[in-house]
Amino acid sequence: xxxxxxxxxxxxxxxxxxxxxxxxxxxxxxxxxxxxxxxxxxxxxxxxxxxxxxxxxxxxxxxxxxxxxxxxxxxxxxxxxxxxxxxxxxxxxxxxxxxxxxxxxxxxxxxxxxxxxxxxxxxxxxxxxxxxxxxxxxxxxxxxxxxxxxxxxxxxxxxxxxxxxxxxxxxxxxxxxxxxxxxxxxxxxxxxxxxxxxxxxxxxxxxxxxxxxxxxxxxxxxxxxxxxxxxxxxxxxxxxxxxxxxxxxxxxxxxxxxxxxxxxxxxxxxxxxxxxxxxxxxxxxxxxxxxxxxxxxxxxxxxxxxxxxxxxxxxxxxxxxxxxxxxxxxxxxxxxxxxx
Amino acid sequence: xxxxxxxxxxxxxxxxxxxxxxxxxxxxxxxxxxxxxxxxxxxxxxxxxxxxxxxxxxxxxxxxxxxxxxxxxxxxxxxxxxxxxxxxxxxxxxxxxxxxxxxxxxxxxxxxxxxxxxxxxxxxxxxxxxxxxxxxxxxxxxxxxxxxxxxxxxxxxxxxxxxxxxxxxxxxxxxxxxxxxxxxxxxxxxxxxxxxxxxxxxxxxxxxxxxxxxxxxxxxxxxxxxxxxxxxxxxxx
Numbered sequence: 291x292x293x294x295x296x297x298x299x300x301x302x303x304x305x306x307x308x309x310x311x312x313x314x315x316x317x318x319x320x321x322x323x324x325x326x327x328x329x330x331x332x333x334x335x336x337x338x339x340x341x342x343x344x345x346x347x348x349x350x351x352x353x354x355x356x357x358x359x360x361x362x363x364x365x366x367x368x369x370x371x372x373x374x375x376x377x378x379x380x381x382x383x384x385x386x387x388x389x390x391x392x393x394x395x396x397x398x399x400x401x402x403x404x405x406x407x408x409x410x411x412x413x414x415x416x417x418x419x420x421x422x423x424x425x426x427x428x429x430x431x432x433x434x435x436x437x438x439x440x441x442x443x444x445x446x447x448x449x450x451x452x453x454x455x456x457x458x459x460x461x462x463x464x465x466x467x468x469x470x471x472x473x474x475x476x477x478x479x480x481x482x483x484x485x486x487x488x489x490x491x492x493x494x495x496x497x498x499x500x501x502x503x504x505x506x507x508x509x510x511x512x513x514x515x516x517x518x519x520x521x522x523x524x525x526x527x528x529x530x531x532x533x534x535x536x537x538x539x540x541x542x543x544x545x546x547x548x549x550x551x552x553x554x555x556x557x558x559x560x561x562x563x564x565x566x567x568x569x570x571x572x573x574x575x576x577x578x579x580x581x582x583x584x585x586x587x588x589x590x591x592x593x594x595x596x597x598x599x600x601x602x603x604x605x606x607x608x609x610x611x612x613x614x615x616x617x618x619x620x621x622x623x624x625x626x627x628x629x630x
Numbered sequence: 631x632x633x634x635x636x637x638x639x640x641x642x643x644x645x646x647x648x649x650x651x652x653x654x655x656x657x658x659x660x661x662x663x664x665x666x667x668x669x670x671x672x673x674x675x676x677x678x679x680x681x682x683x684x685x686x687x688x689x690x691x692x693x694x695x696x697x698x699x700x701x702x703x704x705x706x707x708x709x710x711x712x713x714x715x716x717x718x719x720x721x722x723x724x725x726x727x728x729x730x731x732x733x734x735x736x737x738x739x740x741x742x743x744x745x746x747x748x749x750x751x752x753x754x755x756x757x758x759x760x761x762x763x764x765x766x767x768x769x770x771x772x773x774x775x776x777x778x779x780x781x782x783x784x785x786x787x788x789x790x791x792x793x794x795x796x797x798x799x800x801x802x803x804x805x806x807x808x809x810x811x812x813x814x815x816x817x818x819x820x821x822x823x824x825x826x827x828x829x830x831x832x833x834x835x836x837x838x839x840x841x842x843x844x845x846x847x848x849x850x851x852x853x854x855x856x857x858x859x860x861x862x863x864x865x866x867x
Contacts, residue, residue, distance in 0.1 A: 481734070484723065484731065485731065485734060487722060487727075488723055488727075488731045491720040491721055491722050491723060492717055492719075492720055492721075494714070495714065495717060495718060495719070495720065496720075497703070498680070498682075498702050498706075498714065499706065499731050499732055499734055499777065500702065500706030500707065500735040500781065501703075501735075502703065502734075502735075
């Protein structure tokens, strides 16, 4: 009974609005950043370069899922899930194979010759542009829908109002939680996972210990590629599929990786969520939350119509602000990362 | 029969060679110690032996097989382990995980071996869950040697195992080296603390300018006035 009394005293409309606009939205975009940044940070830790093609690997994964969805549109109805989600594991496998191919073809030759990491970074820009070109060549630039049917929308009653979550958003949140737990278990329990952490710690010592570095590198690409494909697919299911789907997200993803500490998977996850939440908090219109206070405020004080910290069109600067703020506080990121 | 024999090794990091004819022979279960001034090529000798830089001339035979320019993975499987001087632990991995990484190529149950390492280095037992990077210098060195022992090597290469350690730990590490050797593992180590190292050595090798300058038993080198004068800092005791 007390609960009801408490709820009644609270500005429910505003709270629900806040949950929908900030908590859910931040969790969604934060999960996408986290899934993407975790793969990028693993590659950075083990291969010592920032792979700027990572964003377009996400887009590629989403397009693979899209093609598979178009080939078997009825598959989802059989299991009661969206088709794109059902074919996603296959898209992850295909994308992982592509990343291994890209590594063999473009990065491995540079590594064996012993070029500096910056050369690999530049090479990754080349791979990025190539992927963007290939995707546009086959699919054009028009936005596409990943859904063959209408999206399910869940309305969770809360104090007489509804918290709204769409099906792809729910799938994204569940997938993120499952993959973070799985990744944690893999890195701390399995032989290859421990070898990945060892190689990220000290690649020379890993080789001296007899660790098969080729195997570790392949595993790293598989994890990075498949998580990127999943992040891209789930994001495209939530919004729509365009060739520049995740290129625009590259900067916040890189920021999330650095904020968390380069090479630190847990850092990338927390960095992703931090950047995601800060983004949504900073473009949120706080005036709406202040409205219930209006009767208590003096007459002369007007609440402006828009009280966001940052106008939506400048959202992209927010990750950099966080980046600077966190790096002043902790120069190596939240979890002590390495200097690239 | 000697377990390791390096014949007239020439090697370098590209450009001029650092080693200009180093020969080293040690029998199984012996302790061999390499000493010499800075830049003599002591560490380089171990690295050349372990396939970390290319041998341009000469040959390395280990346990009856030619291992010249073999890669570390192959060497580890053949029974050769290497402990570098610096950066020789995985700092974010726990002590136990560090040891497990030493046994990466093993597919059998190596838990009894971890127990054995804890017997060699008791302080590690209590800290087995702690990240190796948080340990003291001496304990890190124990982790590093423990990691190398996980393959049950026939020959253990140690690059300045006592560098930067307090005298207490220095003595302890050298004592452990003797114990490991008595357990049946051959040792080849580079040492700055030449006197203490030669005292425990079956064989000593004095390098200068990338060449053998003196070779003999540890005691013979300690007694050699010329060696004492030039390399041990003062007359023989």
